[in-house]
Amino acid sequence: MADIVLSVAASHAPGLAGLYSGAPEDTKAEVDKMYGTMGAEIAAADLDVLILVGNDHLANSRVLEYPDFLVGMAAEHTGPYEWFKPWLNCRDYTLEGRPEVAEALISGMARRGVQFFGRRENLRYDDNLSIPTVLCDLDTNDVPVVPVLMNCNVPPIPDQRQCYAVGEALGDIIQNDLPNGMRVGLFGSGGLSHEPGGKRYFFIDQEFDHWFMDMLEEGDHDKLLNEATPERMEESGAGGTAELFAWFVVLGAIGNQPCSRLGYTAYDNFKCGVGAVRWQMGS
Amino acid sequence: MAFEQVDKTLVTHDLVQDLKWDADLRTQFEADQTSVLDRYALKPEERTAIETGDFRKLYEMGLHPYLGGQLARLIYGNAAGPDATRAVNRLIASLTGEERPDDRTTT
Numbered sequence: 001m002a003d004i005v006l007s008v009a010a011s012h013a014p015g016l017a018g019l020y021s022g023a024p025e026d027t028k029a030e031v032d033k034m035y036g037t038m039g040a041e042i043a044a045a046d047l048d049v050l051i052l053v054g055n056d057h058l059a060n061s062r063v064l065e066y067p068d069f070l071v072g073m074a075a076e077h078t079g080p081y082e083w084f085k086p087w088l089n090c091r092d093y094t095l096e097g098r099p100e101v102a103e104a105l106i107s108g109m110a111r112r113g114v115q116f117f118g119r120r121e122n123l124r125y126d127d128n129l130s131i132p133t134v135l136c137d138l139d140t141n142d143v144p145v146v147p148v149l150m151n152c153n154v155p156p157i158p159d160q161r162q163c164y165a166v167g168e169a170l171g172d173i174i175q176n177d178l179p180n181g182m183r184v185g186l187f188g189s190g191g192l193s194h195e196p197g198g199k200r201y202f203f204i205d206q207e208f209d210h211w212f213m214d215m216l217e218e219g220d221h222d223k224l225l226n227e228a229t230p231e232r233m234e235e236s237g238a239g240g241t242a243e244l245f246a247w248f249v250v251l252g253a254i255g256n257q258p259c260s261r262l263g264y265t266a267y268d269n270f271k272c273g274v275g276a277v278r279w280q281m282g283s
Numbered sequence: 284m285a286f287e288q289v290d291k292t293l294v295t296h297d298l299v300q301d302l303k304w305d306a307d308l309r310t311q312f313e314a315d316q317t318s319v320l321d322r323y324a325l326k327p328e329e330r331t332a333i334e335t336g337d338f339r340k341l342y343e344m345g346l347h348p349y350l351g352g353q354l355a356r357l358i359y360g361n362a363a364g365p366d367a368t369r370a371v372n373r374l375i376a377s378l379t380g381e382e383r384p385d386d387r388t389t390t
Contacts, residue, residue, distance in 0.1 A: 018363030058349055059303075063289075063296045083303045086362035124304075153349050155286040197352030199378045201371050202390045230286075239286070239348045269388040271371075 002178035009188030010276035012131035039136035054128035054189030055243035056149035079125035093139035108173035167252020190243030192273035208236035290345020
């Protein structure tokens, strides 16, 4: 039986690296606090693997053949992918992969009736993995990572209940399929409100963002599952906010654990509400 | 634009994906857009919309907004800062019909 010893979730946006230097000082301080806290806690957790779930952003598959979940099975993950480098303006990185954990996820999901796809070669990573990596220093702290890229964009997308159920299967795999004593961390990467490519590209729905994080802190999963619907996500940012469904995978895996927010900031030019939460594991 | 309006079969989706994934094709697109567009089975109005930067038309035809944002960056500039901001503003201007300065960074 492996143990989930750390669980966090946070926004990613290219601007968090690429536009950071031009952001207001209070915004930069909030970003530093959120990602610095997560980075320190991840480093201190002595993880055998960090499973990071985040939106694929149409980076790895064509619209006509789009998987809902795609696991990075490589022994090393490198990024950012070349075309995204000008957006991100961050350092190149190499992360240690855990192919055997990736295989266990894919085969374990299949036994539980969930379709996970995988690729053994390096995937194309944009801000989904790059922002957590460089802002939380996953690369420099040698944190082994298995990325699980998901479909938050190509309809029909897996909704909050489907993602929660996938998370429950993930928790079961960690508990029953991964080796005894393995220390596992979970990172939900994505959100909060944003509308990439839409009329409201610069819009950040702060009311929604606080409402969503308030519900996480309240810990009422039934309420979350009833109210954080795809329709509600679309209202607060079409085609972007729904990447919060990655957080539901984490929620399903860990069950009801105390949650606290690490911070929040809304800077128009990031084009995304930026927040982070941490769940207290083992309580 | 709602998800339901996305036409998964729109050929522009493949064009944008190929341009993202193939640096040589991107260089050709920057030098001679026509020769690249000739290789794709675009509908006439779809091609015209790309050539004129008419994102509203492309979205009406079912272009995925996420790839629309990326197409704007492929046409108007990809780097963080002024390039990307110009691309975003021209995209929004096309979608809304309102004029926007290239350097605006608010709604």
